[in-house]
Amino acid sequence: MIKLADVSYVRLGTRDLEGATHFATEYLGLDVAERAKGSVYFKSDAREHTLCYFEGDPGDQVVCFEVEEQSHLDEAAAQLESLGHPVRRGTASEAALRKVHDFIAFRDPTGNPIELAWRPAYSGRRYHGARDAGITGFSHVGLCSSDLARDEAFWTKVTNAQVSDRIGDAPLLRIDEVHHTIALFPSAKPGIQHINHQVETGDDIMRSHQFLKDRQVRMVFGPGRHPTSSAKFLYFEGPEGMVFEYSSGVREIADELLWRERQFMFEPKGFCKWGAKPNITEFNK
Ligand SMILES: O=C(O)c1cccc(O)c1O
Numbered sequence: 001m002i003k004l005a006d007v008s009y010v011r012l013g014t015r016d017l018e019g020a021t022h023f024a025t026e027y028l029g030l031d032v033a034e035r036a037k038g039s040v041y042f043k044s045d046a047r048e049h050t051l052c053y054f055e056g057d058p059g060d061q062v063v064c065f066e067v068e069e070q071s072h073l074d075e076a077a078a079q080l081e082s083l084g085h086p087v088r089r090g091t092a093s094e095a096a097l098r099k100v101h102d103f104i105a106f107r108d109p110t111g112n113p114i115e116l117a118w119r120p121a122y123s124g125r126r127y128h129g130a131r132d133a134g135i136t137g138f139s140h141v142g143l144c145s146s147d148l149a150r151d152e153a154f155w156t157k158v159t160n161a162q163v164s165d166r167i168g169d170a171p172l173l174r175i176d177e178v179h180h181t182i183a184l185f186p187s188a189k190p191g192i193q194h195i196n197h198q199v200e201t202g203d204d205i206m207r208s209h210q211f212l213k214d215r216q217v218r219m220v221f222g223p224g225r226h227p228t229s230s231a232k233f234l235y236f237e238g239p240e241g242m243v244f245e246y247s248s249g250v251r252e253i254a255d256e257l258l259w260r261e262r263q264f265m266f267e268p269k270g271f272c273k274w275g276a277k278p279n280i281t282e283f284n285k
């Protein structure tokens with residue numbers, strides 16, 4: 001079993017690095033950690049970076065999870081290979097680009113590129129966004145799934161992920177006390193379905209709603225409140241159609257033994273208890 005310690009970063013290809021950087025700083029509220037040749041790194045919390053935009057195909061979208069021991073990479077590689085997932089060891093220069101000591105790369109059963117990294121860099125410099133969006137950190141990803149039951153089985157059997165709740169057959173998966181760090185949503189094609197940052201309060205959600213709306217950023221869902229995690233949320237569209245979510249007040253599952261996964265309807269009311277309707281393909285039947 002592969003123990004995922006945390007979600008570490010996402011890497012997104014873009015045809016317009018300047019435009020993506022403008023969005024990430026001025027709208028999303030991230031902080032530039034480093035500008036390199038052909039890529040820009042962004043900070044959202046104590047880590048050196050949690051998002052990297054690089055010049056390339058916008059279809060190139062990678063999510064990385066941290067592991068606790070270097071030996072876990074070898075164990076994970078052996079297990080994944082035995083299950084028929086080809087694994088690639090990152091080179092030293094690729095690891096340097098990711099600001100990690102060592103990593104492996106593979107694809108989940110849907111074909112989503114996944115990395116596992118050992119010793120991702122933390123930063124001595126405090127995160128402070130260019131705009132005060134109230135971000136407290138990068139928290140979870142939605143992943144596209146072409147077969148929810150198969151992919152739920154992959155994540156829960158091969159890694160330490162556990163189902164916290166389901167919306168229809170879409171599982172919200174936790175790897176620690178946070179209600180979910182990975183969520184799977186139905187989709188014909190692979191990719192990152194959404195990227196979540198936590199913000200401090202419900203006021204931050206509403207302030208961002210006004211701020212982004214005033215600047216013609218496309219709102220796709222909310223403001224609303226998830227019945228599952230109980231978080232207040234807002235979803236909006238970023239560069240090349242990527243959906244970004246802010247949420248505040250995500251549930252923590254302190255006592256796993258007392259928690260039983262719950263079933264919600266794959267309908268707007270399963271996604272929002274305030275009555276908002278998602279304008280997001282993967283959240284609609
Ligand atoms: O926070 C949640 O519970 C949640 C539910 C549905 C979809 C999401 O993106 C979520 O973050």
Ligand SMILES: [Fe+2]
Nearest residue numbers: 142194196245
């Ligand atoms: Fe989410």
